Amino acid sequence: MSLLNPDDHGAMSIGSALLTAVLATASVTSASSVPATSGTPGSAGGPSPSPTTSARWAWPLDPPPEVVRRFDPPDQPWLPGHRGVDLAATVGQSVTAPAAGRISWTGVIAGRGVVVVAHDGGLRSTFEPAAAAAPVGTRVSLGDRVGVVASTPGHCAPRTCLHWGVLRGETYLDPLAFVGRAPVVLLPLP
16 A cells, blocks of 8 residues: 555545645645745755745845756755755855845855855755855845855856755755745656
């Protein structure tokens, strides 16, 4: 018996019933309170922000950039994956706060400058390679400058890109879902 298919007696399993209820609730909620372009952030089994959280986010680069590489969560936390998105950028381009919060950390990791913004609601955005434009502890509003794209060569070479990650606790989420650009995934019918 599968969690998504009826058992031998034609009854729906508990797992299938719960999944159906969650999807139905999400569909009703999305249709009534979120614009059609909004996505639901999440990762493999990860939590999602509320629709009101999603409505208060914007791209960290202006104009909205080309996505060079999409979010690809690992199957397990210790396995390889792409824990964010790479956005086409130019050296010296302003990096702006995608949501309100405060700059919680700046420094160098693995030879690359990193800026972290702790957002209201418990989420964090990470940007690299970036040089901080304000000190740790600075409160920022949506669209405030938090850094600039640094010239450190990275995995987008020969292009320049900004890696943007979003976390809730230790779980990485798809940043594109916060700006209404998460991929749509169609599931087969049972």
